[in-house]
Amino acid sequence: MDVIKEFKVIGKRLPSHDAVEKATGQTKYADDFALPGMIYGKILRAKYPHARIKRIDTSKAEKLDGVYCVLTHKDVPNNAIISRFGQTRAVGGFEGVYRVLAEGKVRYYGEPVALVAAETEEIAEKAIDLIEVEYEELEGVFDPREAMDPKAPKIEDGKSNVVARFKIRKGDVAKGFAEADVIVENEYMSQFIDHAYLEPEAGVAWVEDDGSITIRVSTQVIEHYREIAHVLGIPESRVRVITPKIGGGFGGKEDITVEYYLALLAWKTGRPVKIVQTREESLSFRSKRHPYKFKYKTGVKKDGTIVAVEAELISDAGAYMTLSPWVLLYSTVNAIGPYNVPNVKVDSYTVLTNHPPSGAYRTFGAGQACVAYEQQMDEVAKKLGMDPVEFRKKNYLKKGDTMANGWKIPNTVALHETTDLVLKYLGKKPKPSGPKKLVGMGIASGMCSYGRMIFLHDTSRSKVRLELDGSVTIECGVQDVGAGQEASLCQIVSEVLGVPLKKIRIISGDTAATPIAGTTTATRQLYMSGNATYLAAMKVRDNILTKASEIFGVDKSELIIEDEKIKTKDGKSISLRDIAVACAADGVELFCEAQFNAPFGEVPDPETGQGRVFPDFTYGTTGAIVEIDTETGEVEVKKIASAFDVGTAINPMRVEGQIEGGAAMGIGWALTEDVKFEKGIAKAQSFAEYIIATAVDVPEIKSIIVENHDGLGPFGARGVGEVVLAPVPPAVINAVADALGKRIKELPITGERILLALREKS
Amino acid sequence: MKKYPLEFKVNGKKYSVEVKPNVTLLRLLRSLGFTEVKAGCEKGDCGTCAVLLDGEPVNSCLTLALQAQGKEITTVRGLGTMEKLHPIQEAFVKYGAIQCGFCTPGMIISAKALLDKNPNPTREEIREAISGNLCRCTGYQKIVDAIEAAAKMMREAK
Numbered sequence: 001m002d003v004i005k006e007f008k009v010i011g012k013r014l015p016s017h018d019a020v021e022k023a024t025g026q027t028k029y030a031d032d033f034a035l036p037g038m039i040y041g042k043i044l045r046a047k048y049p050h051a052r053i054k055r056i057d058t059s060k061a062e063k064l065d066g067v068y069c070v071l072t073h074k075d076v077p078n079n080a081i082i083s084r085f086g087q088t089r090a091v092g093g094f095e096g097v098y099r100v101l102a103e104g105k106v107r108y109y110g111e112p113v114a115l116v117a118a119e120t121e122e123i124a125e126k127a128i129d130l131i132e133v134e135y136e137e138l139e140g141v142f143d144p145r146e147a148m149d150p151k152a153p154k155i156e157d158g159k160s161n162v163v164a165r166f167k168i169r170k171g172d173v174a175k176g177f178a179e180a181d182v183i184v185e186n187e188y189m190s191q192f193i194d195h196a197y198l199e200p201e202a203g204v205a206w207v208e209d210d211g212s213i214t215i216r217v218s219t220q221v222i223e224h225y226r227e228i229a230h231v232l233g234i235p236e237s238r239v240r241v242i243t244p245k246i247g248g249g250f251g252g253k254e255d256i257t258v259e260y261y262l263a264l265l266a267w268k269t270g271r272p273v274k275i276v277q278t279r280e281e282s283l284s285f286r287s288k289r290h291p292y293k294f295k296y297k298t299g300v301k302k303d304g305t306i307v308a309v310e311a312e313l314i315s316d317a318g319a320y321m322t323l324s325p326w327v328l329l330y331s332t333v334n335a336i337g338p339y340n341v342p343n344v345k346v347d348s349y350t351v352l353t354n355h356p357p358s359g360a361y362r363t364f365g366a367g368q369a370c371v372a373y374e375q376q377m378d379e380v381a382k383k384l385g386m387d388p389v390e391f392r393k394k395n396y397l398k399k400g401d402t403m404a405n406g407w408k409i410p411n412t413v414a415l416h417e418t419t420d421l422v423l424k425y426l427g428k429k430p431k432p433s434g435p436k437k438l439v440g441m442g443i444a445s446g447m448c449s450y451g452r453m454i455f456l457h458d459t460s461r462s463k464v465r466l467e468l469d470g471s472v473t474i475e476c477g478v479q480d481v482g483a484g485q486e487a488s489l490c491q492i493v494s495e496v497l498g499v500p501l502k503k504i505r506i507i508s509g510d511t512a513a514t515p516i517a518g519t520t521t522a523t524r525q526l527y528m529s530g531n532a533t534y535l536a537a538m539k540v541r542d543n544i545l546t547k548a549s550e551i552f553g554v555d556k557s558e559l560i561i562e563d564e565k566i567k568t569k570d571g572k573s574i575s576l577r578d579i580a581v582a583c584a585a586d587g588v589e590l591f592c593e594a595q596f597n598a599p600f601g602e603v604p605d606p607e608t609g610q611g612r613v614f615p616d617f618t619y620g621t622t623g624a625i626v627e628i629d630t631e632t633g634e635v636e637v638k639k640i641a642s643a644f645d646v647g648t649a650i651n652p653m654r655v656e657g658q659i660e661g662g663a664a665m666g667i668g669w670a671l672t673e674d675v676k677f678e679k680g681i682a683k684a685q686s687f688a689e690y691i692i693a694t695a696v697d698v699p700e701i702k703s704i705i706v707e708n709h710d711g712l713g714p715f716g717a718r719g720v721g722e723v724v725l726a727p728v729p730p731a732v733i734n735a736v737a738d739a740l741g742k743r744i745k746e747l748p749i750t751g752e753r754i755l756l757a758l759r760e761k762s
Numbered sequence: 763m764k765k766y767p768l769e770f771k772v773n774g775k776k777y778s779v780e781v782k783p784n785v786t787l788l789r790l791l792r793s794l795g796f797t798e799v800k801a802g803c804e805k806g807d808c809g810t811c812a813v814l815l816d817g818e819p820v821n822s823c824l825t826l827a828l829q830a831q832g833k834e835i836t837t838v839r840g841l842g843t844m845e846k847l848h849p850i851q852e853a854f855v856k857y858g859a860i861q862c863g864f865c866t867p868g869m870i871i872s873a874k875a876l877l878d879k880n881p882n883p884t885r886e887e888i889r890e891a892i893s894g895n896l897c898r899c900t901g902y903q904k905i906v907d908a909i910e911a912a913a914k915m916m917r918e919a920k
Binding site for chain 1: 797798799800801802803804805807808810837838839841842843844847851852854855856857858860861862863864865866867870885888889890892893894895896897898899900901902903904905906
């Protein structure tokens, strides 16, 4: 569909349209908004990870001056709800089951039990303290492997804790292992990680004049308005969700955060209500990255050819199922990584425990798999006595190969290129800077899909309007988490219509005012809404070119659009303003809407896992050099580089921003970040205990963009937002293992664990 | 709780208010409409609430409002406007140092405090100066680039 061959705007390092407002502090995030008469909501949270609720007495709280209402599960019209996470199509087994407020029992420490709305936050907090809850503590289960035992305490009474399992069966692993010269078996794990976006969960809800509800909330999924309507027992048409600019999401604002509570409190009181969660609430009680336990068995020939991989993946779903089956399917499909393996057997399980519900988190399960398979690749190379890069190169997937799920790859896999570029930047492993130092170098390759699983039948819609003065308005329901979701659409329209960015305005993220564009998750907005917006802009373009061809008496193909003009080859031109006026006078549409549909498919076969699951993947490589202080156990990342084939970089500056941000996040995952649950209670409750990388903890980050222009997004783009994280943790972990001459298989690799490993070694 | 009178300036404009002694400067500023001062943790760990207090960078969540008595506060909105950006703001825009933007106001304030004292910092000094400001989006690379470029612009303008 691309008729535009030479880019004037695509590929340029143009500042985002909203950077100036953000630099000057104008942007009104969820908490920066207030309404007259607004009151404040607070949440009473469970004091035990697993307990029956014997009695809740709200009478004292209700009597407190300034309290407007106190709500428990009895006040929620539909308390047990099923979330479809904004998907277009119902698919059995993939819906998340929630309870808005705990009912009968609490399943995790911090689970919401009651809500209060009061005149001030202080009064609301006092009222929370006055609510009496009598609990009968139950035995909890905090390890997913233990929770799989039929005798383990049940999170959902009378039901198995295993809430989803997947299989992949490709070829014959027994035959594969029989052919193998070397077999390597290992176990790995990945820990609980918090999204640590800097903006805590927040929003304001109010009742409109017509009695409908509006919620202005920091969310990646405005389409939760459907679930909110269901909870309130009112038609979907009577709930509106608006998202302002989001102060970071990373998947943590994909699940419902405070929407239900806001809606219920506004509904019951008739007042505008604000809820802002504290950092402690965010860190301790909100969804986390699923921890995994992995078992890997890999069979290889002497020459380094992988002949078989068998893997077992167990993830901790936490106390409610939510997105866990989906995340698990990502891990399952990604379990062997970007390698060509003829015989594959994967068994994966996600298991309820008494932890807070695990949820979506950048890479959505593909990253955890990468942590495991890329460590295993190094271990196999070591056993073979082969260079880990050479071993990977021997097995990288390429165009035309078949993935473990049977999908034949139709486009470029540029892993040889990305790996070579990373290695070139890293150079030779340097000498240690002192006598008590160890230096290590590691690489890892990874992949992650962009676009949602194809059995969800994903769609996006967008509108583009050429105004009568030649400026442009885009209306598209994207949620902008800060990665440039809006800005990329502006840049696409600027290219198609020849309008400078400063004359383009985008209206986004409002279920009542913008076309539904789907979730800002799954690295799907550039792909889905980028294509929808491109198609809408192309309709406008075609309409104005048709009009111009009438005016100039030349064929449309003879016309070009640039610099706010339509030009003929012989030097005649008409401004966009004049052509817009001419079109309007003749009733030619200047306001065009388009829908983009992803490829549609079905759920893969449950017994074999065979079937296309994703529209496409993005691939890339990270390399890291670390230095370890053997006296303190401290790891310094000295050098890091990541290269990804992004298809086409709509804006290289923003692509680099994603790669760099992914690198810093991945360093934290490998080395410092851990929510550390002990018996269901988070030990990290502030950024003093939950350590994310600061500017002095990361080195200069080298981001390398490869462009093979054969992605499914506009102008051949591939998605980048998630994949940029996947290979970073294993690259750092492999570098540490190289330095130590020993692998620490528990994450994060803290100084303490390093000192312990050094002691064991000596 | 008894309220106490407080007089101070924000971005050059004088304010006379009455506040309880337990109110933080962050909460007071936000209640006065300075929503560019962000509440990321309210424990002094993230730096999103940084402002200049008589030219010195402070976490306003750890500063009591009454400590601002007679002082001059500068927030990011006091540095430049959308029409006329401060060079640091301009560099943040130009170099792609802003993603979600939630850390940006505090980050720019820390950069301003650094460049006021050290107009020609090394990249290491820049990193040190913003090490109290967390950013989850950018990996800090383009923020350091932007501050380095702003320093150059500001030196050349003198």
